[in-house]
Amino acid sequence: DTEVTQTPKHLVMGMTNKKSLKCEQHMGHRAMYWYKQKAKKPPELMFVYSYEKLSINESVPSRFSPECPNSSLLNLHLHALQPEDSALYLCASSQKAGEGYEQYFGPGTRLTVT
Amino acid sequence: GEDVEQSLFLSVREGDSSVINCTYTDSSSTYLYWYKQEPGAGLQLLTYIFSNMDMKQDQRLTVLLNKKDKHLSLRIADTQTGDSAIYFCALLRVADKLIFGTGTRLQVFP
Numbered sequence: 001d002t003e004v005t006q007t008p009k010h011l012v013m014g015m016t017n018k019k020s021l022k023c024e025q026h027m028g029h030r031a032m033y034w035y036k037q038k039a040k041k042p043p044e045l046m047f048v049y050s051y052e053k054l055s056i057n058e059s060v061p062s063r064f065s066p067e068c069p070n071s072s073l074l075n076l077h078l079h080a081l082q083p084e085d086s087a088l089y090l091c092a093s094s095q096k097a098g099e100g101y102e103q104y105f106g107p108g109t110r111l112t113v114t
Numbered sequence: 115g116e117d118v119e120q121s122l123f124l125s126v127r128e129g130d131s132s133v134i135n136c137t138y139t140d141s142s143s144t145y146l147y148w149y150k151q152e153p154g155a156g157l158q159l160l161t162y163i164f165s166n167m168d169m170k171q172d173q174r175l176t177v178l179l180n181k182k183d184k185h186l187s188l189r190i191a192d193t194q195t196g197d198s199a200i201y202f203c204a205l206l207r208v209a210d211k212l213i214f215g216t217g218t219r220l221q222v223f224p
Contacts (some may be wrong), residue, residue: 004156006156013221018200031210040215040217041208041216042202042215042216043157043212044201044214045211045212045213048210048211055210056210056211058211090156090157092157094210096211097210099144099145099206099210100145102147102159102162103159103212104159105149105156105157105158105159106156107155107156108156110154
C-alpha cells in the first residue's frame, strides 16, 4: 500500500480565515513533505519533516505553519493567506529522508483564496 | 539555482512510442525520477534511475541517462490513451530536496 491521503480535496477560504490541510500515511514512513504547485508549474518544496521534526523550511511565509503531531500525520495550518497563495498543495512521504527513498504523493488539496 | 528543462508538449499516436526528454545543469544528483500527473491529481512515481546507471527498463518504460550531456529521457512503448498526462522529471538534491522539471504534457490520439 503506497497511499497518502489528503483532506479536504478542495478548500475555498477568505483572506481573514484560518484553516488547516491534513495529510495522512500508514506506510510507516518517517519523512513527510509539503509542496505547492501553481497552475501549469512544477511542484515546489515548502517543508520537510524527518522523524516528526522540521528539517527543511524553504523560506515559506509564516502564514503557512506546518505541524507533525505524530509519524502518520502532517498538517498545514493556514492564516491570513493572499490570493496568490491559491494553488494545489501536495503532501508526500518517504521511508526516510535522504537519498534513495522514493517520495509518494497524495492527490492534493486545491486551495482557492478569495 | 538549478535549471531542469523539458519540452512543453508531445503528441503521439496510440500504439507508437513516446520519448520525453529532460535536461539539467547540475550533475551532482544521485537519483533521478520520473513522475506522472493526471489532470487535477497528485503525482504518481513511475520509475527512477541511479546516476551510476545508463539505462533502466521497467515493463513499457525505459529510462536513459547521459551524464556527459546531462540528459535524461523516458521512453514509453506502445503508448495508450491512458498515458495522456503531464510528465515531470525530478532530481534529488542535497538535504532531501526534489527539483522538478518544467513538465511535458503528453497527448495520445487514436
